Amino acid sequence: MAATFPPPILRRLRRVPDGTVAVLCYHTLGTDDQGPDVWTALRIRDFRAQIKLLRRWFDVVDMDTAFGQAQVRTQGKPLAVVTFDDGDIGLYRHLIPFLAQDQVPVTVYVATSQIQTGVPYWFDRVMNALQAPIAIDLTLDELGKWRFGVQSGAARWQLLGPLLETMKTLVPERRALLTEKIEAQAGRGAEQRAALGPMSVAQLQALAACPGVTIGAHSHCHNLLDQIPMKQARESVLTSRALLQEWTGQDVRHFAYPNGNHNAALRGMLRDAGFATAVALDNGLALPGGDAFALSRIAVGRHDPMWRIKLRLAGL
Ligand SMILES: [Zn+2]
The missing domain is CATH 3.20.20.370 (Glycoside hydrolase/deacetylase)
Known part of the structure; x- marks a missing residue:
């Protein structure tokens, strides 16, 4: 053949x-x-x-x-x-x-x-933090407000993907601070949802x-x-x-x-x-x-x- x-x-x-x-x-x-x-x-x-x-x-x-x-x-x-x-x-x-x-x-x-x-990379930490319904306020960082509801699958990824793509373009130091901010707003429980990691x-x-x-x-x-x-x-x-x-x-x-x-x-x-x-x-x-x-x-x-x-x- x-x-x-x-x-x-x-x-x-x-x-x-x-x-x-x-x-x-x-x-x-x-x-x-x-x-x-x-x-x-x-x-x-x-x-x-x-x-x-x-x-x-x-x-x-x-x-x-x-x-x-x-x-x-x-x-x-x-x-x-x-x-x-x-x-x-x-x-x-x-x-x-x-x-x-x-x-x-x-x-x-x-x-x-x-x-x-x-310690997982920032994108895994952000994905872990945003597995459950949550609203994230990043207006002080000029990145707006993000609301993640009960959507799942591709519909949820349509919300999550743009936030991750936006964060990819930031300098590493600023991105690290934002990651911590998102984890803090996600609150306790984010760690238990930590399905992604090295x-x-x-x-x-x-x-x-x-x-x-x-x-x-x-x-x-x-x-x-x-x-x-x-x-x-x-x-x-x-x-x-x-x-x-x-x-x-x-x-x-x-x-x-x-x-x-x-x-x-x-x-x-x-x-x-x-x-x-x-x-x-x-x-x-x-x-x-x-x-x-x-x-x-x-x-x-x-x-x-x-x-x-x-x-x-x-x-x-
Ligand atoms: Zn990679």
């Missing part, structure tokens, strides 16, 4: 070059019937269905296999890679049991500061020891690396690699830009530092001959229906 891409059922929609790789970006997994009710936490049953679909249309491989050879693959099915960003505890709870039953190669890009300190070092080690798991770096600070000084960005990248190599014993050769943000200086820095690849987050396919330090990925979350995933796998 020729390695035509996209798969036959989608070929009529768009033809992309042989050698194109579909790289999927997930964040974490949650139980089928409970939360956390946020876009980043995919239900296990949906993950299982998506892996089944991928296997039907692609050979699911690791980063080294997908991007290790220069020549374009012309035989067999096209290639797909499954990746997870951040290092949330949901991976320990749900991905390890999944992999015990169904060995699929996965790359897990880990941001190390939260693993080292045990793995411990021991939990990460258990995940890294599973067959087929590749550990990649995702910076130490998880700040948007194109918005902080290059020296700081470089230190953050190298610190995350050193810690992950120490903790897991793996040679860490792959990197994911936090939020997918990158520029020419960052790409060059990663190349000089000896990484093999770096992935972005632009909902595209990784085309053959593209920059190995700006590989496209398709982001998939809890509220993405299967038809949208299929269209993205077709490059649409």
Whole structure:
């Protein structure tokens, strides 16, 4: 079978070059019937269905296999890679049991500061704080009032997503203060709702020891690396690699830009530092001959229906 891409059922929609790789970006997994009710936490049953679909249309491989050879693959099915960003505890709870039953190669890009300190990143803290109905007043910070009712699923994410996107654009110090303010307004109970948070070092080690798991770096600070000084960005990248190599014993050769943000200086820095690849987050396919330090990925979350995933796998 020729390695035509996209798969036959989608070929009529768009033809992309042989050698194109579909790289999927997930964040974490949650139980089928409970939360956390946020876009980043995919239900296990949906993950299982998506892996089944991928296997039907692609050979699911690791980063080294997908991007290790220069020549374009012309035989067999096209290639797909499954990746997870951040290092949330949901991976320990749900991905390890999944992999015990169904060995699929996965790359897990880990941001190390939260693993080292045990303190979740700001976005997890905000999502944890806003799981229950609540009104947040950020008018003093010129960010207005936010009311989160009893909505769930995609409707709740339509409220929550814009607040998180707004906060992403702030300088880290201001964002940290706002995160504390939101937690304070959420009051007691927010901690009990803390469903999102980092793995411990021991939990990460258990995940890294599973067959087929590749550990990649995702910076130490998880700040948007194109918005902080290059020296700081470089230190953050190298610190995350050193810690992950120490903790897991793996040679860490792959990197994911936090939020997918990158520029020419960052790409060059990663190349000089000896990484093999770096992935972005632009909902595209990784085309053959593209920059190995700006590989496209398709982001998939809890509220993405299967038809949208299929269209993205077709490059649409
Ligand atoms: Zn991330």
